[in-house]
Amino acid sequence: MKNRAIVWFRRDLRLADNPALRAAVDGDYDGIVPVFIHAPEELGHWAEGGAQRVWLHDSLTALDNDLNALGSRLVVRRGPSLEALQVLIEESGATAVFWNRLYDPLIVERDKQIKQTLNKRDDLHVESFQAHLLFEPWQISTQQGAPYKVFTPFWKRIKQEPRRAPLPRPAELPPVWSRIGTVDIAELDLLPRIRWDKGIRQRWEPGESGAQRRLEAFLDEPAEQYDEGRDRPAVPGTSYLSPHLHFGEISPHQVMHRSEEWLDEHAKPAPREHIESFQSEIGWREFAHHVLFHFPATPEEPLDQRFKDFPWVQDDEALAAWRDGQTGIPMVDAGMRELWATGYMHNRLRMTVASFLTKNLRIAWQHGERWFWDTLVDADLANNTLGWQWAAGCGADAAPFFRIFNPARQGQRFDAKGAYVRRWVPEIAELPDKHIHEPWAAPKRVLEEAGITLGETYPRPIVDLKVSRREALDAFEQIKNT
CATH class of the missing domain: 1.25.40.80 (Serine Threonine Protein Phosphatase 5, Tetratricopeptide repeat)
Structure with missing residues (x-):
C-alpha cells in the first residue's frame, strides 16, 4: 500500500525549519502533497487585510517556485479548510496530514475541529507541530x-x-501527481484591482x-x-x-x-x-x-476592564485626518503616509501615532487597530493587539496612561534634522530644522520663505497637544478607581 502525506502550509511559507514538511520528508512516504488552502471566511473580520493579501500573493508565488526547484509544486485550494483537506485526501490517497500550529483564537478552534474530525479515520495519521x-x-x-x-x-x-536547532531544508521532494489539480494563485484575487500596491512591491521581497x-x-x-x-x-x-x-x-x-x-x-x-x-x-x-x-478576547476588548468605561470620543473627521496623514502634526503625518505608501511603519512611529490617536484625539484604540490591520504588511493579530493596547494603556505590560507621547518632541529627539519628515511630508520640507516638527510655532516670515500657508498648503494642527493631553488625563481620572 502506498503511503502518501499532505503537508498543509499556512503561515509557514518556507522549506527550511518546517517541522510539518520535515515529518513528511523523514517519514516513509512515497508522495508528498504541499497544499495551501485559502479560506478567509474562516477568520471573520480578521482575514488578511489589503496589504497582507499583496504580500501573500507574492509569498505563495515564491514558495511555489522554491518547491518547483526541488521537483514538487504547491497545490492551492479554496476553503472551507476541512472540506478541502477531505477532498485532497481522497484524490491523493493520503495516509497522513501534517501542519504547523497557529494561535489566533479562531484558528485554534478551527484546527481543533479539523483534527478531531480527521482523527476519526483509522486510515489517517494526523499530526501538528510547533514552528511559529x-x-x-x-x-x-x-x-x-x-x-x-x-x-x-x-x-x-x-x-x-x-x-x-533549526531543521534543515529538504534536498529534494517527490513530484506531485498531475491528476492533483490546483487553483492558480492569481485566481485568489489577492492583488488589488486598482493597483495601489506599487510602493509595497518596490520595497519588499516576499518569500x-x-x-x-x-x-x-x-x-x-x-x-x-x-x-x-x-x-x-x-x-x-x-x-x-x-x-x-x-x-x-x-x-x-x-x-x-x-x-x-x-x-x-x-x-x-x-x-x-x-x-x-x-x-x-x-x-x-x-x-x-x-x-x-x-486572553483571546483582547483583539476586541481591553485586558484592563476599567477601559470599558473610558469616555472615548467619536470624531470621524479627526479619524479620517489621522488615517490620511493630514493632522497638521508632522511626525504623525509622516508615519501615516509611510504606512499607506509602503505597508510598513517604523516602530517609533507606531507608538507615536497610536498615542496621538488614543490620547490626544481620545479615539478608541480599536479604530487604529483595524486601520493597521488593513494597511500593514506585517499585521499580526497578536502583535497588533498587544501594541495598540500597550499604547492605549489598557493591555498587558502597558505603558501607563499618563505616558503620553508628544509627537513634536518625538520628532525633535529621533528625527532632529527632519530627514524622515521631509521625505514623507514634502510640503513642509523647506522649513529649517528648528521648526520642521512644529510648523505652527514658526514665525510668519519663516513660513513664507518655506512656501507654507498653514490651513492651505499644510493643515493647522487638528488638536492642541497640551490641552488634549490634559483632557486625556482628566478622562483617565474618571475610570482610574473603578
Whole structure:
C-alpha cells in the first residue's frame, strides 16, 4: 500500500525549519502533497487585510517556485479548510496530514475541529507541530501557574529554556501527481484591482529567500548599532523581518540561531548588547502570542476592564485626518503616509501615532487597530493587539496612561534634522530644522520663505497637544478607581 502525506502550509511559507514538511520528508512516504488552502471566511473580520493579501500573493508565488526547484509544486485550494483537506485526501490517497500550529483564537478552534474530525479515520495519521514560536504559549507560566502579563519576567524565563536547532531544508521532494489539480494563485484575487500596491512591491521581497537576505543585510551592518539605530526612522536601523516572520518565511528559531552564530563570529562586547536587544524583539513577539492565547478576547476588548468605561470620543473627521496623514502634526503625518505608501511603519512611529490617536484625539484604540490591520504588511493579530493596547494603556505590560507621547518632541529627539519628515511630508520640507516638527510655532516670515500657508498648503494642527493631553488625563481620572 502506498503511503502518501499532505503537508498543509499556512503561515509557514518556507522549506527550511518546517517541522510539518520535515515529518513528511523523514517519514516513509512515497508522495508528498504541499497544499495551501485559502479560506478567509474562516477568520471573520480578521482575514488578511489589503496589504497582507499583496504580500501573500507574492509569498505563495515564491514558495511555489522554491518547491518547483526541488521537483514538487504547491497545490492551492479554496476553503472551507476541512472540506478541502477531505477532498485532497481522497484524490491523493493520503495516509497522513501534517501542519504547523497557529494561535489566533479562531484558528485554534478551527484546527481543533479539523483534527478531531480527521482523527476519526483509522486510515489517517494526523499530526501538528510547533514552528511559529520558540515555545508553545501554554509551556511558559509563572511560578503560580498563571500566564504572564509583564514582559521582563516572561523573557527572563524564556531565555532559561533550551531551544531546538533549526531543521534543515529538504534536498529534494517527490513530484506531485498531475491528476492533483490546483487553483492558480492569481485566481485568489489577492492583488488589488486598482493597483495601489506599487510602493509595497518596490520595497519588499516576499518569500523565504527574501527573508534570509533581509536577515543577513541586517547582520552585515545595522546590527552593530541596533540600540541607537532602531529608534531613528530616517535610517535603516532595524531588521524589517516582521512581515517575513508573520508569514513564516523565516522562523524565530532561525533568527535566534543565526544571530547567535553571528555573535560567535564577531566576538566583541558591543555587538552582543545590540544583538541581545534585537533578540528581545523576538521575545516581544512571543509575549504577544502568549497574551493572545491566554486572553483571546483582547483583539476586541481591553485586558484592563476599567477601559470599558473610558469616555472615548467619536470624531470621524479627526479619524479620517489621522488615517490620511493630514493632522497638521508632522511626525504623525509622516508615519501615516509611510504606512499607506509602503505597508510598513517604523516602530517609533507606531507608538507615536497610536498615542496621538488614543490620547490626544481620545479615539478608541480599536479604530487604529483595524486601520493597521488593513494597511500593514506585517499585521499580526497578536502583535497588533498587544501594541495598540500597550499604547492605549489598557493591555498587558502597558505603558501607563499618563505616558503620553508628544509627537513634536518625538520628532525633535529621533528625527532632529527632519530627514524622515521631509521625505514623507514634502510640503513642509523647506522649513529649517528648528521648526520642521512644529510648523505652527514658526514665525510668519519663516513660513513664507518655506512656501507654507498653514490651513492651505499644510493643515493647522487638528488638536492642541497640551490641552488634549490634559483632557486625556482628566478622562483617565474618571475610570482610574473603578
